[in-house]
Amino acid sequence: MEPIIELTHVSKTFHAQNGEVEALRDISLSIEKGDIFGIIGLSGAGKSTLVRCLNLLEKPTDGEVVVNGNSLMSLSNKQLRKERQRIGMIFQHFNLLMQRTVLDNICFPLEIAGVKKSEARKRALELLEVVDLSEKAKAYPAQLSGGQKQRVAIAGVMAMKPECIVLDEPTAMLDPNGRKEVIRTVHELNRVEGITMVLITHYMEEVVDADRVIVMDDGHIVMDGTPKEIFSRVEELKQYRMDVPQVTELAWELQKKGIPLPDGILRKSELLDALVPILKEE
Numbered sequence: 001m002e003p004i005i006e007l008t009h010v011s012k013t014f015h016a017q018n019g020e021v022e023a024l025r026d027i028s029l030s031i032e033k034g035d036i037f038g039i040i041g042l043s044g045a046g047k048s049t050l051v052r053c054l055n056l057l058e059k060p061t062d063g064e065v066v067v068n069g070n071s072l073m074s075l076s077n078k079q080l081r082k083e084r085q086r087i088g089m090i091f092q093h094f095n096l097l098m099q100r101t102v103l104d105n106i107c108f109p110l111e112i113a114g115v116k117k118s119e120a121r122k123r124a125l126e127l128l129e130v131v132d133l134s135e136k137a138k139a140y141p142a143q144l145s146g147g148q149k150q151r152v153a154i155a156g157v158m159a160m161k162p163e164c165i166v167l168d169e170p171t172a173m174l175d176p177n178g179r180k181e182v183i184r185t186v187h188e189l190n191r192v193e194g195i196t197m198v199l200i201t202h203y204m205e206e207v208v209d210a211d212r213v214i215v216m217d218d219g220h221i222v223m224d225g226t227p228k229e230i231f232s233r234v235e236e237l238k239q240y241r242m243d244v245p246q247v248t249e250l251a252w253e254l255q256k257k258g259i260p261l262p263d264g265i266l267r268k269s270e271l272l273d274a275l276v277p278i279l280k281e282e
Helices: 045-055 077-084 102-112 117-130 144-159 176-193 227-231 235-241 246-255 267-282
Strands: 002-016 018-032 036-041 060-067 087-090 164-166 196-200 214-215 220-225
Touching: 002 045, 002 196, 018 045, 018 060, 018 196, 018 220, 036 045, 036 176, 045 164, 045 196, 087 144, 102 117, 102 144, 117 144, 117 176, 144 164, 144 176, 164 176, 176 196, 214 227, 220 227, 227 235, 235 246, 246 267
Parallel strands: 036 196, 036 214, 087 164, 164 196
Antiparallel strands: 002 018, 002 060, 214 220
């Protein structure tokens, strides 16, 4: 696969009153087109700073950021604004206009971009169908659940036809049902539209179906691999004070009691499939 984003030796230092803070330390990575790329780590690990460097919302102190073969560090402000349209951003807070309907919220970025109202409305209606909220077109944000608001926010970003969407803890403010709705939407857009998704989360279950996951600690990437590879290293993750998916934790506890289970169990079905032959032997 071809990378959509490449970071080479990226560092970021903030200057505070009490001294310098190294938020990122010599980060090199590539994100492949069409992937769901998970980023996990404790608060303060550098996750949000990293994703803000992907489109130069934060300019790295050192290193290079390349998007679709273009070095962002060498672009003019006008060129950078155009390049940023390729990478949409979703945050914890929904950033919806409360006085506008759901449909009008999605139309808003298109109107700013100079798209005709009729075309903007047509695109917005299509996107509401994609995020499964067609029946909420005339509703106002105050009438929506948290999960629905976040899906409207995603549709608004989708209106600009980005090639990549960065989601910075998009489910942090949501209840379990809302989290499921949003993650289901992320996977559906990735599968149907082919959009690259970069997902920061502190809910480990949300990266189980990612293509690749990195673990950050103190501004460094300390692990990098598939979800199975990452969550096979439970002992190491716990040294970084990280959680693991609940079913992975259960399988690990059973392993410690002498039950011969494979490493990296991520789903209930995998645990059941591994346990059934063992139970039949007893």
